[in-house]
Amino acid sequence: MLGDIVRYLDSVVARDPAPRSRWEVLLYPGVWAVFWHRIAHALFQADLFFLARVVNHLSRFLTAIDIHPGATIGKNFFIDHGFTVIGETAIIGDNVTIYQCVTLGGSNPTNGVGGKRHPTLLDNVIVGSGAQIIGPVTIGKRARIGASAVVTEDVPEGATMIGVKARSTLVKAETYAKEFMPYGTPCKEPCEPVGNQRVDELEEQVALLRAQVESLLAARDHETRRVERASESVLKGL
Structure with missing residues (x-):
């Protein structure tokens, strides 16, 4: 007991x-x-x-x-x-x-x-x-x-x-x-498996957008440096 x-x-x-x-x-x-x-x-x-x-x-x-x-x-x-x-x-x-x-x-x-x-x-x-x-x-x-x-x-x-x-x-x-x-x-x-799948899809989209933004920023930096080099060449010619 x-x-x-x-x-x-x-x-x-x-x-x-x-x-x-x-x-x-x-x-x-x-x-x-x-x-x-x-x-x-x-x-x-x-x-x-x-x-x-x-x-x-x-x-x-x-x-x-x-x-x-x-x-x-x-x-x-x-x-x-x-x-x-x-x-x-x-x-x-x-x-x-x-x-x-x-x-x-x-x-x-x-x-x-x-x-x-x-x-x-x-x-x-x-x-x-x-x-x-x-x-x-x-x-x-x-x-x-x-x-x-x-x-x-x-x-x-x-x-x-x-x-x-x-x-x-x-x-x-x-x-x-x-x-x-x-x-x-x-x-x-x-x-909820469906909800979890949706989260995975959103995370993939965020990763894709992040990669696109980084690519655009890199292209902008490359163009800025090209313009700066061209400007320096013109100044040296003067």
Whole structure:
């Protein structure tokens, strides 16, 4: 039990550079929200629905994070900051990271398989702040959901999704993916291949213009020296 807690705290420290020790992590609202959810979920599975809701209500009051008691959550789940909502039929895998103001919301209960109306996040998914994932969609392993993205369709493994409605950046996971990517968005690496190609074209044009300017300057200097030599010859003749 104690070992599991220490491993969980260490997993949070590995993903967040802010805490100086495990003790600081123990003050995180996301950590307490997960703790209370474990209790509420156990009560929910025992069909003690009212008591599960009481624990859920207490947790929401203390942490500003609303996790339905029915949601299934794996190991090392980390909510960085708060104001997150996770629906009843949501399923979250291991080592998932969610930033503030994220919603794992539901769609029409008649849609989906077996009444499932909330998302499934597989292992090592990262969801950026303000993202909204709606409906019984599946977010593949190691996928990244950028800040404020709205996802309503399945996301393939390793994809990075941005925008409203979210679209893939088309960057292959193996070209950038590390063990962990803060905020779920690649910052230094190119995202849009088309945009990167356009930058290359502009750089080629700038290089061509630079070469033309240098050629014109050299021709002007050559003409200036020729005129000066001609003037000197005329003066010497006088």
